[in-house]
Amino acid sequence: MTTLTETPVSTTALDPVLSVRDVRVRGQVDDREFVKGVSFELTPGKAVGIVGESGSGKTLTCRAVLGVLPEHFEVAAGQIHVAGLDIASATREQLTDLRGSTISAVFQDPASYLNPSIQVGPQIAEVVRVKKGLKRRAARRRAVELLAAVHLRDPELVYSQYAYELSGGMLQRVLIAAAIAADPRVLIADEATTALDVTVQAEILDLLADLRENAGLALVVVSHDLAVVAQLCDEVLVMRDGEVVEQGPTTRVLYEPQHEYTRLLITEHEQYGLEKFLTREGP
Numbered sequence: 001m002t003t004l005t006e007t008p009v010s011t012t013a014l015d016p017v018l019s020v021r022d023v024r025v026r027g028q029v030d031d032r033e034f035v036k037g038v039s040f041e042l043t044p045g046k047a048v049g050i051v052g053e054s055g056s057g058k059t060l061t062c063r064a065v066l067g068v069l070p071e072h073f074e075v076a077a078g079q080i081h082v083a084g085l086d087i088a089s090a091t092r093e094q095l096t097d098l099r100g101s102t103i104s105a106v107f108q109d110p111a112s113y114l115n116p117s118i119q120v121g122p123q124i125a126e127v128v129r130v131k132k133g134l135k136r137r138a139a140r141r142r143a144v145e146l147l148a149a150v151h152l153r154d155p156e157l158v159y160s161q162y163a164y165e166l167s168g169g170m171l172q173r174v175l176i177a178a179a180i181a182a183d184p185r186v187l188i189a190d191e192a193t194t195a196l197d198v199t200v201q202a203e204i205l206d207l208l209a210d211l212r213e214n215a216g217l218a219l220v221v222v223s224h225d226l227a228v229v230a231q232l233c234d235e236v237l238v239m240r241d242g243e244v245v246e247q248g249p250t251t252r253v254l255y256e257p258q259h260e261y262t263r264l265l266i267t268e269h270e271q272y273g274l275e276k277f278l279t280r281e282g283p
């Protein structure tokens with residue numbers, strides 16, 4: 001089987017690979033706080049989920065962690081450490097090095113992250129070449145390996161295809177392959193399976209679980225779908241209007257919700273079959 005990482009990652013290390021402490025995100029235009037104090041820690045192989053309705057600040061939290069807030073937004077307070085590095089005091093060069101190789105992300109709408117006029121494989125090979133310093137031929141080989149690792153059938157064929165030739169599920173896998181190309185320690189999956197049909201979604205979730213278990217990847221999973229978080233995450237944060245209204249172990253939050261808003265989300269999601277993912281033993 002194709003290896004997902006070139007160097008084995010310890011899953012027993014206790015040092016957090018990501019530490020987010022009381023982070024606040026402010027919009028500079030109207031001086032409004034959009035994220036009002038988010039804290040969590042991730043050690044290798046762990047997964048944290050962020051749930052909440054549209055506009056509650058989930059994506060802004062992720063973008064703050066990645067150091068790519070939209071224009072006119074800033075981290076107004078709090079600390080973010082990625083693999084021990086305080087990103088507020090990191091140089092531009094350190095941040096560029098960090099992105100992709102230590103922390104990486106997959107968002108919704110994979111097509112918009114790929115260049116439509118370049119075959120998908122070379123785009124992954126380029127990440128490997130730049131971030132891992134591999135020569136062209138080795139980078140190509142690694143890109144094909146990565147396409148196989150995300151369970152794309154006929155990876156050689158996919159390597160030479162263009163984004164428009166691939167289905168949504170295939171594209172999302174290509175994006176995951178690109179996101180893990182430089183062996184990051186943290187992967188942010190922001191609504192990464194939302195646009196996919198149920199079967200493909202389940203396959204992508206299995207893939208993320210596999211990366212977590214076998215490569216020690218730490219995950220931040222953003223989803224409006226509690227079932228997704230129930231399946232993948234150890235801990236969950238429930239956000240509403242920029243605030244974390246509830247936070248704790250996934251099974252506790254989903255089985256014994258303390259906050260009325262969490263109860264409301266759970267009731268809304270019962271139709272999606274939350275039960276089938278959630279066991280008392282936890283993920």
Ligand SMILES: Nc1ncnc2c1ncn2[C@@H]1O[C@H](COP(=O)(O)OP(=O)(O)OP(=O)(O)O)[C@@H](O)[C@H]1O
Nearest residue numbers: 034052053054055056057058059060061070071224
């Ligand atoms: N690029 C932007 N320009 C202006 N306002 C923005 C921008 N991005 C986010 N916002 C504002 O910040 C709020 C929080 O946005 P965010 O994208 O974090 O929400 P979310 O919880 O991820 O929602 P969704 O589930 O719809 O993605 C939004 O309601 C919006 O008002």
